Amino acid sequence: MKKKNMLKQVKRYWPFYLMALPACVYFFINNYIPMGGLILAFEKYTVSGGIFGSEKVGLNNFKFLFQSSDAWIMTRNTILYNLAFIVFGTIISILVAYLLHELKHEMSRKVYQTVILFPGLLSIIIISYLANALLAGDTGYINMHILAPLGLEPVSFYSEQKWWPFILIFIHFWQMTGSNCILYLANMSAIDPGLYEAANLDGANRFRCFVNITLPCLVPTIVTLTILSVGKIFNSDFGLFYQVPMNSGAIIDVTQTIDTYVYRGLMNTANMGMSAAACFYQSVVGFCLVMITNALVRKFSRENAMF
């Protein structure tokens, strides 16, 4: 009886399993095999041994990695840049969304929105070119058309560390503010206008309305987005930190993140083990952060939790 039932089920559902098959095979290869490949972090990789058969060296790779100053620098940079993105990003996105939402002139609001969304479509390579046109030492706009007419010395941006935290944070917001404020904008449109009318009748000014009505209505979104970004705090936009500074060695102390370290190590076989260890470190800590933050989201607002 049971066997017959199963046969019936298979007969009924086989087209669906077939539809799911390509994605399942793809995820198995692209995502699940590399999870097993994390074992590379505990090996001294050789071509003949391959990924799963190379000589095991225990925690040696990690020992080397954490004895070097690299581990500290890349962790510090990754976390600090992400914190800056999260904190300033929330403030900027909400303010821009608020301005867009409050603008009465429909047409110009659409124009502003379209324009500030646009950088989100550009690849980080194009953005590197834009940055280069502004920052280049001998032909850049800032040196030739701003500093020179003012009689100031030209700045060689690509070899001076102190500018880069500002440049990278600025570029991040230049690219992302438009797309990041869309969600807040959608949230603001959903707020009941009656609340504002009532507040206006009571004589509340614009600032009080913002603080007492708009912000409280946004809190669930703010909390969820923040927690989700905290879950990704060990990841960084590889292009932003590798390509925009043009892979310049002089400023590596302020541009190295875990992703750029892993890539640089991978391209240099002598550092392969440390690169694999850094990759393992990123994956495992990242996973823990995602699990912790998801548990927090679940507690805060169940419907926004991933699982």
Add this chain to the structure above:
Amino acid sequence: MVKKDKGFQIMAHAIMICMTVMVIFPVALLIMSSLAPESDIIKYGYSLIPKKIDFTAYQYIFGEGSVFHSYLVTIFVTLAGTAVSVVITTMISYTLTVPGLPGKRLLSFYVLFTMLFSGGLVPSYMMWCNIFHIKNTIWALLIPSLLCSAFHIMITRTYFQNNIPQEILESARMDGMTEFGIFFKIVLPLSVPILATIGFMKALMYWNDWTNSLYYITDKELVGIQALLNNMLTNAQYLAQSMDASMVATDTAAIPSLSLRMAIAVVGMLPMIVLYPFFQKYYMKGLTVGAVKG
């Protein structure tokens, strides 16, 4: 109160205009630099108002095959990758909405887990290179980012759940349509908005992708437009060197490398500028469904 609001409106406009200018300025600088003669750039730097307009850089692009070739590579990868990716994504998303499908929870978990944990670059790179040998093949540009994020599957599934009534599917089954027929002839045509949204996001990802090329491609035949730009950013003479092989008689010193770089960058972002107005709606939709559930 009314007067006060006028002040606010003016301030809001002023801030937004500043932001708009900040966005447009570098893009305009890039476009204008691509139109300036090489000698002027060397002498005066990149400038918003070039002293002379000069199309040499663009003549090089259209006269010289390798830029055009890169463009074709990118167009092919974008079209093929997007099409395959959308089909695979919608198929699994649809499966995840079938009521009573045995093993559905397990399947959901299998998909979702890829969003939570990843092996990272090193194992993926080693696997693709040493087990599947995709280095310097067109597959390297297509496969590693095919289903770049399970997140697209999640939003497509939600769309199917909310917008495809089970009754229609049931009556089609009664009429004897096959499950594949139902999927391709009923479900997909009813889902154009979500297809456009994820299609645009995937196309954008493929068009802008340069990392796969950085990791896996050294063959000049397989360099897409973003990768070409990337190579030229780190090595201004890249195009001259790659031309040496193909066009021996070219005088490489005459190549306007500074303005040419800018011109290729312009050509690289042109399709996005042209298509953007048509897809803005779907792009914004992707951002709003995307941000929280992701």
